[in-house]
Amino acid sequence: GESVGLHLPTLSVQEGDNSIINCAYSNSASDYFIWYKQESGKGPQFIIDIRSNMDKRQGQRVTVLLNKTVKHLSLQIAATQPGDSAVYFCAENPGNNDMRFGAGTRLTVKP
Amino acid sequence: DTEVTQTPKHLVMGMTNKKSLKCEQHMGHRAMYWYKQKAKKPPELMFVYSYEKLSINESVPSRFSPECPNSSLLNLHLHALQPEDSALYLCASSQERRVVDIQYFGAGTRLSVL
Numbered sequence: 001g002e003s004v005g006l007h008l009p010t011l012s013v014q015e016g017d018n019s020i021i022n023c024a025y026s027n028s029a030s031d032y033f034i035w036y037k038q039e040s041g042k043g044p045q046f047i048i049d050i051r052s053n054m055d056k057r058q059g060q061r062v063t064v065l066l067n068k069t070v071k072h073l074s075l076q077i078a079a080t081q082p083g084d085s086a087v088y089f090c091a092e093n094p095g096n097n098d099m100r101f102g103a104g105t106r107l108t109v110k111p
Numbered sequence: 112d113t114e115v116t117q118t119p120k121h122l123v124m125g126m127t128n129k130k131s132l133k134c135e136q137h138m139g140h141r142a143m144y145w146y147k148q149k150a151k152k153p154p155e156l157m158f159v160y161s162y163e164k165l166s167i168n169e170s171v172p173s174r175f176s177p178e179c180p181n182s183s184l185l186n187l188h189l190h191a192l193q194p195e196d197s198a199l200y201l202c203a204s205s206q207e208r209r210v211v212d213i214q215y216f217g218a219g220t221r222l223s224v225l
Binding site for chain 2: 031032034036041042043044045046049051089093095096098099100101102103104
């Protein structure tokens with residue numbers, strides 16, 4: 001079936017640098033996307049969401065970009081900090097609020 | 112307050128035991144979810160409750176039995192589990208299933224089946 005996937009399973013960045021985590025989706029019916037952060041021993045924590053009628057949405061230090069033409073989603077983290085180290089999941093929602101998660105990317109921030 | 116509380120945090124059980132996982136939210140959400148997450152994998156949807164009624168059962172074995180006693184509580188009853196059922200079990204809630212919206216997750220119950 002259609003699924004959500006990520007280009008890179010791991011990402012290592014220097015503290016203070018910007019991070020970009022990518023996600024490809026294939027369900028053209030999906031109209032809502034969420035990025036979650038999951039730290040070790042914790043449940044997924046909401047970071048930012050975007051609806052399909054938008055191309056970009058900004059939060060505090062985070063930006064999500066949506067390219068519907070190529071079915072691509074990215075999460076940009078500005079000035080990455082050690083506390084940003086976690087696994088990041090993108091999740092898609094085809095309209096019935098049944099979230100489908102991508103494989104996840106582990107972000108490691110080096111001091 | 113966007114808190115979803117799950118108990119217990121850790122659970123070890125034998126294959127003949129019966130146990131229950133509990134989930135509670137006080138955000139007035141009317142949709143609640145159970146997910147299973149294996150190590151280094153994304154969460155996988157198991158069950159969806161909407162207005163205390165089971166909406167979705169993602170082909171989950173009958174040894175997992177969900178229950179929604181009221182709009183704030185969600186239980187997952189476990190019986191005759193297998194070692195491969197060891198995983199992190201996550202509960203989530205959202206305003207309504209019909210409304211595409213954020214799902215808020217609890218910290219999970221880490222289950223080990225011996």
